[in-house]
Amino acid sequence: MKLNFSQRFVDVVLVKRxxxxxxxxxxxxxxxxxLRFSRKDSNHPVVCFCEPLPGEPNxxxxVTFFQTDLSGYPNPIPTKALWTPSFPHSMTSFYANLQKAVKKIP
Structure with a gap:
């Protein structure tokens, strides 16, 4: 079974230092x-906080807060096997890409 998620949104992102x-x-x-370019769905925000460690300049x-939502599925989610593969891949990719991007910063 494959799941279709709502991460097909174009957002405006502001980064402030x-x-x-x-x-x-x-x-x-x-x-x-x-509507001709997108479908009606919900998009749950993911919040990431980057906090410098005192005394550790490098x-x-x-800290990441996220909400998963398998819309259309009753609570509780029918099986752990259905939920487990649906979320970790996207977050694993996020952290792997973040690590690569940080290494490129001079």
Missing amino acids: YEDGTISSNEAELSPPL KTNL
Whole structure:
């Protein structure tokens, strides 16, 4: 069984750097959606905080908050086998790509 997720949204992302080294990123969904190019669905936000570690100028603490939603499935989710492969791949890719991007920063 394959699952179809709602990560097909185009968002505007603002990244702000603060004097203490903290970085924030805020996104806003573009409005109004063009229905011929997108389908109506929900998009749950993922929030990442990058916080400099005191006394460790080359290290950052990354905290991520996310919500998974298997819309249309009753609670609780029918089987762990259905849920387990649906989320970790995308987050694994996110962290792997983040690690590669950070290594490229001079």
